[in-house]
Amino acid sequence: MNELIKIKMSDENASLWPDFLKSALHENERFSLVVEPERKLCDLCDYLYYREEILSFHSNELGEMSFDFEELMKYHQRQNYALSKEPLAKALAIKGSGEKRVIWDTTCGTGKDSLLISFFGAKLTSFERNPAVFLLLKDALRRFPVDFHLEFGDARTLSHSVRPEVIYYDPMYPAKKKSALARKEMRIFKEIVGDDPDSKEFLEWALKTATERVVVKRPLEADPIKEKPTASYVGKSTRYDMYKIF
Ligand SMILES: C[S@@+](CC[C@H](N)C(=O)[O-])C[C@H]1O[C@@H](n2cnc3c(N)ncnc32)[C@H](O)[C@@H]1O
Incomplete structure (x- = not known):
């Protein structure tokens, strides 16, 4: 059509x-x-x-x-990732052997991180609370199915029969300054979603809900949402703060 x-x-x-x-x-x-x-x-x-x-x-x-998972998946397939060296896989403790970890990506957004986590290997459920973003994700998954389950809404308000081992959280980060240089896609996305001002409360909930760890994605220069992560895994432009549940 x-x-x-x-x-x-x-x-x-x-x-x-x-x-x-x-x-x-x-x-x-x-x-x-x-x-x-x-x-x-x-x-x-x-x-x-x-x-x-x-x-x-x-x-x-x-x-x-729009979101295109096919191109992204082809990109990942070309990369030959070593899980032991990838900051995201290390933060989530995905080792590629043994049983797949039960992970919730509680901020699905464009689905890029969900796709990568699923590619690394996980039993993944992803949540998105913005209705327009959710519809674009549904469309991307319809055109190119990826092995994760997508739910509409905030994981805090939905009832679940099992708790996840790992919660992954990547809230919108307020831009330092309005940059005309920000990528067009980022600007459109930001305009639609706005900020996520509830990140501190969300993290407290996540720390009570995950059974093993919570991983928070932050820009390199940003402070942790909560002080003293157990460990931080640093990538090129991002940092993953990991809070272990003891
Ligand atoms: C920074 S983006 C996430 C980007 C994502 N990691 C990616 O790979 O594209 C944050 C997204 O999470 C959603 N979000 C934020 N807090 C949420 C919550 N508590 N529950 C569900 N979705 C949430 C926002 O609507 C937005 O789409």
């Missing part, structure tokens, strides 16, 4: 929506509840666009953004 469908979260033309979107809306009550009448997605972006079977954010100023 090449025709462009412009989608508002409360679209009167919902009958025109592609089926996977309709079912995303109807598949659970939690999701339909947040679809308020005339909800505006963000200041820069009034509509989701669906064209050539791809769902994207659309901003008049910045253009379009």
